Amino acid sequence: MNDRWALAPTEDGGAEVAPLGGDGLPAGPVRRERDPAEAVRARPEVARWVWRSTAEVYPRLLAAGVRVERCYDIEDAETLLLGHEGRHGEPRSAVAALARLRGGPVPPDPPQRAAEPGSQSSLFEPRSVHVPLAELVEVYADQQRRHDATARPDRMRLLTAAESAGMLVAAEMNRAGLPWSAETHRRVLHELLGERYAGGGEPRRLAELADEVSAAFGRRVRPDLPADVVKAFAQAGIKVRSTRRWEIESVDHPAVKPLVEYKKLYRIWVAHGWSWLQDWVRDGRFRPEFLAGGTVTGRWVTHGGGALQIPKVIRRAVVADPGWRLVVADADQMEPRVLAAISRDPGLMEVAGRASDLYQSVSDRAFSGDRAQAKLAVLGAVYGQTSGDGLKNLAALRRRFPKAVAYVDDAARAGEEGRLVRTWLGRTCPPAAGAGDAEEAGIPQEDPAAQTASGSSSGSGFGSGEDGWVPGYASTNSRARGRFARNFVVQGSAADWALLLLAALRQACAGMAAELVFFQHDEVIVHCPEEEAEAVVAAIAQASDLAGRLTFGETPVRFPFTTAVVECYADAK
DNA sequence: AGTTTCGGCGCC
DNA sequence: AAAGGGCGCCGAAACT
Numbered sequence: 001m002n003d004r005w006a007l008a009p010t011e012d013g014g015a016e017v018a019p020l021g022g023d024g025l026p027a028g029p030v031r032r033e034r035d036p037a038e039a040v041r042a043r044p045e046v047a048r049w050v051w052r053s054t055a056e057v058y059p060r061l062l063a064a065g066v067r068v069e070r071c072y073d074i075e076d077a078e079t080l081l082l083g084h085e086g087r088h089g090e091p092r093s094a095v096a097a098l099a100r101l102r103g104g105p106v107p108p109d110p111p112q113r114a115a116e117p118g119s120q121s122s123l124f125e126p127r128s129v130h131v132p133l134a135e136l137v138e139v140y141a142d143q144q145r146r147h148d149a150t151a152r153p154d155r156m157r158l159l160t161a162a163e164s165a166g167m168l169v170a171a172e173m174n175r176a177g178l179p180w181s182a183e184t185h186r187r188v189l190h191e192l193l194g195e196r197y198a199g200g201g202e203p204r205r206l207a208e209l210a211d212e213v214s215a216a217f218g219r220r221v222r223p224d225l226p227a228d229v230v231k232a233f234a235q236a237g238i239k240v241r242s243t244r245r246w247e248i249e250s251v252d253h254p255a256v257k258p259l260v261e262y263k264k265l266y267r268i269w270v271a272h273g274w275s276w277l278q279d280w281v282r283d284g285r286f287r288p289e290f291l292a293g294g295t296v297t298g299r300w301v302t303h304g305g306g307a308l309q310i311p312k313v314i315r316r317a318v319v320a321d322p323g324w325r326l327v328v329a330d331a332d333q334m335e336p337r338v339l340a341a342i343s344r345d346p347g348l349m350e351v352a353g354r355a356s357d358l359y360q361s362v363s364d365r366a367f368s369g370d371r372a373q374a375k376l377a378v379l380g381a382v383y384g385q386t387s388g389d390g391l392k393n394l395a396a397l398r399r400r401f402p403k404a405v406a407y408v409d410d411a412a413r414a415g416e417e418g419r420l421v422r423t424w425l426g427r428t429c430p431p432a433a434g435a436g437d438a439e440e441a442g443i444p445q446e447d448p449a450a451q452t453a454s455g456s457s458s459g460s461g462f463g464s465g466e467d468g469w470v471p472g473y474a475s476t477n478s479r480a481r482g483r484f485a486r487n488f489v490v491q492g493s494a495a496d497w498a499l500l501l502l503a504a505l506r507q508a509c510a511g512m513a514a515e516l517v518f519f520q521h522d523e524v525i526v527h528c529p530e531e532e533a534e535a536v537v538a539a540i541a542q543a544s545d546l547a548g549r550l551t552f553g554e555t556p557v558r559f560p561f562t563t564a565v566v567e568c569y570a571d572a573k
Numbered sequence: 574a575g576t577t578t579c580g581g582c583g584c585c
Numbered sequence: 586a587a588a589g590g591g592c593g594c595c596g597a598a599a600c601t
Contacts, residue, residue, distance in 0.1 A: 224596075224597085225596095225597075226579095226580060226581075226597090227580095227597090227598090242580075242581085243580080243581075244580085244581065244582085245581085245582080246587085246588085263581080263582080264582090267581085267582060267583065267595085268583095270594085270595050270596070271582085271583070271593090271594060271595060272583090294592085295591065295592065296591085297590085297591060297592095299585085299591060299592070300592095301591095301592060301593075302592090302593075303593085304593095305593095305594090306583075306584085306593055306594055306595090307584095307593090308583090308584055308585075308592070308593070309582085309583040309584040309585090309592080309593060309594075310583080310584075311582095311583060311584080312583095312584090334585095335585095379589085379590095380589070382589090382590075383589040383590045384589055384590070385587095385588085385589050386588085386589065483589065483590065484590070484591090486589095486590080487589085487590035487591075488590080488591090490590090491585095491590065491591065520584075520585065521584085521585045521591090521592095522585070523585080
């Protein structure tokens with residue numbers, strides 16, 4: 001049965017295709033087709049298409065009205081496999097992978113291009129790289145062997161398959177766009193910011209607040225310039241180190257209130273104001289570019305329009321088409337549930353086996369009913385909190401859920417010692433990540449002296465300088481790596497699970513008009529006709545169960561969602 | 574003049 | 586009360 005086929009676009013706009021055997025090599029002749037879309041359309045029996053880059057091929061297929069069920073993205077798999085092998089810095093292109101196989105000089109990866117407003121094409125595949133099918137499948141076959149060589153081949157296969165599925169979802173979401181009412185957006189902006197003045201200057205409300213700030217200081221102050229604000233406070237006899245809100249709010253001065261309000265509205269104005277609307281919304285859709293696996297941890301990133309940072313107030317503008325609905329689904333307490341699943345801590349798994357409020361349950365067991373403390377402790381353990389209430393609460397957490405805390409502690413230690421750390425499915429953290437030091441992260445530096453400043457420690461007074469210089473005193477950099485690795489195993493395993501969730505949900509929606517239109521770490525939005533909404537809600541619950549089992553195996557852990565069927569995103573919770 | 578970094582803050 | 590993970594984006598500041 002020829003269930004896997006390879007596809008390679010050719011320079012003349014055609015495609016080469018071939019069936020693949022169990023070894024990953026062609027099991028039949030390479031055929032030339034006039035058009036990639038035709039090549040796929042003509043072979044509905046193919047279960048998985050193997051190609052160099054989903055971002056290169058799939059948008060074109062979608063534009064021709066062709067969807068595929070599954071794919072395998074060779075360059076994405078190369079990235080994941082190189083990481084697993086502890087070779088993060090090496091070029092990841094198919095051409096580079098082939099050169100490594102054949103022992104030739106390995107070309108560096110092409111530089112990426114920045115996002116541009118309004119662009120419909122894939123921003124990160126500015127041009128096609130034509131790798132002949134015969135060479136492509138050499139790389140693919142080698143990758144199959146490298147999967148087998150990992151400690152958990154089953155999980156690694158699942159990871160590369162899941163991320164390829166994520167790339168299909170991303171391409172489909174990029175094509176669909178997020179339904180966006182420019183009219184509502186403008187109304188919200190007017191309510192918050194007031195009238196715009198000609199010439200593109202500050203809108204009325206911001207100008208008023210700036211005047212209030214100036215009046216409070218007794219001189220002209222520009223609230224959008226941190227240096228100016230710090231100086232103004234100093235002249236008023238108040239020392240502030242920065243103009244961050246948490247620091248400013250603790251100051252007793254009449255300028256604080258209008259200043260904080262100004263900063264909040266200024267943010268809306270510059271990041272999601274009228275010019276944003278102009279740049280990113282066309283024909284009732286906001287079209288950011290979603291990129292699956294764009295971060296070290298496997299979380300997605302977007303390019304353009306700050307799609308993963310849409311302020312709550314602006315979500316009023318996300319409005320379903322007439323007769324359609326938005327199904328907004330948010331995973332409840334995803335991170336502690338993932339921690340339960342990966343650590344197999346019996347107590348935490350039991351707590352995470354219920355759909356009820358997890359933090360309340362943790363609190364009942366370990367914090368005599370104080371939910372806020374329990375939540376702080378859990379998040380502190382996951383993020384590596386180093387001081388404050390989090391530390392005190394961590395002790396209680398450790399007593400009740402020792403395996404869970406030990407799991408993240410082990411990851412932190414591995415990170416500090418520069419060892420590899422992996423997610424549940426095998427995505428691997430670069431050993432020097434989290435240090436904030438380009439040299440250690442494997443990025444060559446022109447000037448060796450440039451790293452000295454960031455290499456010093458602000459710590460104990462004993463161990464300033466290089467890692468491990470004074471036994472028992474970890475440097476600032478190694479502690480940062482520890483915190484990164486601690487968070488990585490949880491955030492990254494959550495990203496593993498989320499990919500499987502999206503893949504399952506996409507599958508479940510395949511026969512419907514429903515479209516996935518948004519994804520943000522633990523939250524998904526499906527746009528669908530009103531009459532499909534209930535089926536979509538059910539599909540989300542089923543996809544969650546399936547994703548939990550596929551990712552983590554059989555555990556008691558559940559991944560409940562809070563789901564809302566709404567016409568407007570802002571009305572969901 | 575163009576490019577990179579910084580400060581701040583939005584989201585999870 | 587105090588400051589701990591991941592991102593993107595903007596204007597200003599700092600640089601080449």
